[in-house]
Amino acid sequence: MATEMGRRAIALVKLMFKFNVDIPKDPIVNIQTTENRGFTPDEVAERCVEKLISVSDTTHPAIRDQAQAFQKHMEKVVAFYMREAIRSDRTTVYNALKDAGHPKLAELIRRL
Amino acid sequence: MAFSGNFMCTSFKQELLEGAHNFKNSGGDTFKLAMYTNSASFNAATTAYTTSNEVTGTGYSAGGLALTRVDPSTSGSTALTDFADLTFSTATVTARGALIYNTTTGSGSGTTDTVVVLDFGSDKTSTAGDFTIQFPTADASNAIIRIA
Numbered sequence: 001m002a003t004e005m006g007r008r009a010i011a012l013v014k015l016m017f018k019f020n021v022d023i024p025k026d027p028i029v030n031i032q033t034t035e036n037r038g039f040t041p042d043e044v045a046e047r048c049v050e051k052l053i054s055v056s057d058t059t060h061p062a063i064r065d066q067a068q069a070f071q072k073h074m075e076k077v078v079a080f081y082m083r084e085a086i087r088s089d090r091t092t093v094y095n096a097l098k099d100a101g102h103p104k105l106a107e108l109i110r111r112l
Numbered sequence: 113m114a115f116s117g118n119f120m121c122t123s124f125k126q127e128l129l130e131g132a133h134n135f136k137n138s139g140g141d142t143f144k145l146a147m148y149t150n151s152a153s154f155n156a157a158t159t160a161y162t163t164s165n166e167v168t169g170t171g172y173s174a175g176g177l178a179l180t181r182v183d184p185s186t187s188g189s190t191a192l193t194d195f196a197d198l199t200f201s202t203a204t205v206t207a208r209g210a211l212i213y214n215t216t217t218g219s220g221s222g223t224t225d226t227v228v229v230l231d232f233g234s235d236k237t238s239t240a241g242d243f244t245i246q247f248p249t250a251d252a253s254n255a256i257i258r259i260a
Contacts, residue, residue, distance in 0.1 A: 020260045021125055025117030027233035028248050028256065029210075034241030038201070047197060047246055054249040 041086065045079035113153035115209040119229040120257075123159040127225060132218040135193040135257070137183045141216040143227065145198055145245065146176035147207035154211065154229040161213040161224035170240070171203030179212065187252035191259045194250035200243040208235050210245065228256070 032039070032047070053074065055067040090109055097106035127133055134140040144161075148154075152165035163174055180196035195212075210230040217223040236243070248254040 021128070021258065022120050023118050023228065023256070023258075025119075025231075027231055028118055028254070029230050029232065030246040030248075031232050031236040032242075032244045032246060033236055033238035035239040036241060038242050039244070047244075050246075050249070051197070054251060054254075 041079045041082035042075070045075045045082060048078050049074045114150045115148075115152065115229075115231040116155065117229075117231050119154065119156040119158070121158055121226045121228060122156045123225065124227045127217065130218075132225070133214055133227070135181050135184050137181045140181045141214050141219075143179045143181065143195070143212055143214050144176050145179055145195075145210050145212050146174075147172065147200075147205065147210045149206070150208035150235060152209065154209070154226075156229075158211070158226050158229055160226060161211055167205050167207045169203060169205035171200050171238075171243075172205045176210070182250060185250075189260070190252035192250060192252060192255035193257050194255055195247050197247060198245045200238070202240060203238050203243045204240055205243055206235050206237040207243070208232055 032043070049071050053067065053071050055064055055071065057064075059067065090112065094106045094110045097103075097109060124133070135143075146161055147167045148165050149167055161175070166174055166176075168174075177198055177200065179198055182194040182196065184191060184193040186192070209232050212227040212230065213223075214225045214227060215221070215223055217225045230245075247256050250256075252258065252260070
């Protein structure tokens, strides 16, 4: 009897301290690649918003639809500010090239 | 020899219990991601980064790139951590999978202890473009590293 109780206690302790750190065997990372170009602001914005806002498939449909609409709106906002950042960075690059004595190259960058 | 799925390395689980890995954003260890061709054969028994079958190409250097850590957090009864998406810029490479490994395990330096084997599912190619690894949503069900 005591031995049986002991076995049960050990089994309970084993259950209490078992934790799982495994990952699914199927692919879990998403790979995105481009050919002869970089990512567009829209493509990066989509990734950014996926990171910021996740909507579970099991969410109530009304809330899910609202959250997805919010995601789409956020994508446009993020893409807008990414374009602003790109434009601003081009201005910085333009001036750096011009100051370094490459006015033609600077102009090419400005016209991109 | 080929990739056969994702694996959390068994050695990593042991090292977790030994307190050898620090995922904190500030002051944490340096984790890197190296990419491989489908000739590589990794599984849960993989313990160290190797240059064997590592991809080569423009915009990719042996050893891969360092990952940006995201502070560990909890969601319900699950603890999790994440990495920022990683991009190999202006790269011409084809990769089938990757290894995440710790180069400063236990406050050391130049270590090669593997954390996880990632299978991309198929060969992925970038040509004079960007090759981005997007990590899953950092929640209790999907985060790249979770303790449930």
